[in-house]
Amino acid sequence: METIFITHxxxxxxxxxxxxxxxxxxxxxxxxxxxxxxxxxxxCQVTPKKATDEDLLRVHSLHHILNLRQRTPQHGYAEVDADTRLNPITLEAAYYAAGAGITAVDHVLGGHTKSAFCAVRPPGHHACFDRAMGFCFFNNVAVAAAYALEHYELDQVVIIDFDAHHGNGTEDIFAHHEQVYMFGFYQHPYYPSTRHSPAAANMYNEPVAAGADSEQIRHIVNTYWLPKLRQLKPKLVFFSAGFDAHEADDMAQLQLGDEDFAWITQQVMQATASSAQGRAISVLEGGYDLSSLARSVQQHIQALAGLKNE
Known part of the structure; x- marks a missing residue:
């Protein structure tokens, strides 16, 4: 199977x-x-390389990187916000989490594999240009996308964010960036309670109310995502793969099932098949109910790999 699993x-x-x-x-x-x-x-399981400061500086400020270094404790925890803490290992893990996406880009665009799933912690999509928040320190998918654009001279990439929470950090970094298009849905009003208004032309992030179910999410994908994806013809697709929109996950109040994550993935892969030719990189974000997370990741990886989901 032409899919790799990257973790550390x-x-x-x-x-x-x-x-x-x-x-x-x-x-x-x-x-x-x-x-x-x-x-x-x-x-095939692959160990990621460690991101460099040069990699991070494409999407984050030097102030942000230095601030995290200064906050890193020798023991115990250092609080970034009410929900986000550094332990002595966190920053090193965050460098490798960012490096996982870069490793995936090299494998996929180097022709070694078609797709990759990066099982990383800490997650990344809330991390802004100059701020860590919401369990996130570096924006892993943004680091990978910026690396792909520069090193492989791509003219365009797309990021699909199906986490229940708004990928505000990714939007903060790439709003008005002509080479990056972002597609997502998120529960609103809910953490992080941020919306760009008016939305940048390259941002297709749709707010939904608590209780939104499969029918509503599939309508968004069919109506707003797929026609634009077919028009854009990206050479590479990124997924910010959060699974907390599952009905069993109490970190949000959306009502998706395991099969919805497979369906979303399949639809995106089909809409971009002629241009991306199956080249896709997925980076783990949220998902906190352990049973539904594990099942949904399996469904997502099988869809990435083009395997039939039972």
Whole structure:
């Protein structure tokens, strides 16, 4: 199967307290599901390279990087906001999480594989140009997209964000960037309670109310995403893959099921097939109910790889 699975042991050492929902148990649940389903035997696991400061500076300020270094504790935790803390390992893990997307770009655009799933922690899509927030320190998908544009001289990429929370950091970084188009939906009003108004022309992020279900989300994908994706003809697709829109996940109040994440992925892959030819890179964001997270990731990876979801 032409799909790789990118992860690193450091991702399990970043933690923000015993009761914090963004925990190492998330990766354990995903890896257990892939093993039990047999999917792990079909995927080549790859260790990511570490992002450099040059990589990060394409999408973040030097002030932001230095601030995180200065805040990193020798022991215990250092608070960034009420929900976001650094432990002594966090920053190193964040460099490798950002590097996972870069590693995926090199494998996919280097012709070694068609697609990649980056099982990373900490997540990234809330991290802004100059601010860490919402469990996020560096914007992993933005780092990867900027690297792909510069190193492989692509004229355009698209980012699909199906996390229940607005990918405000990604929008902050790429709003009005002519080479990056972002497509998403998110619960509103809800964390992080940010909306760009009027929206930049390259941003297709649709707010939905609590309780939005499969029918509503599929309408957004069919009506707003797919026609534009067919028109754009991107050479590379990125997914900010958050699974907290699942009905079992109490970190939001959306009502998707496992099969919806497979369907969204399949529809995007089909709409971009003629231009991207299956080249896609997915980076883990949210998803906090361990059982639904693990099942939904399996469905998503199978759809990335073009395997039939049962």
């Amino acid at each position: 042991p450091l991702f399990r050492l970043h933690e923000m307290g015993a009761e914090h929902p963004e925990s190492p148990l998330r990766l354990q649940a995903i890896e257990r599901q892939l093993q039990n389903s047999g999917l792990a035997d079909l995927i």
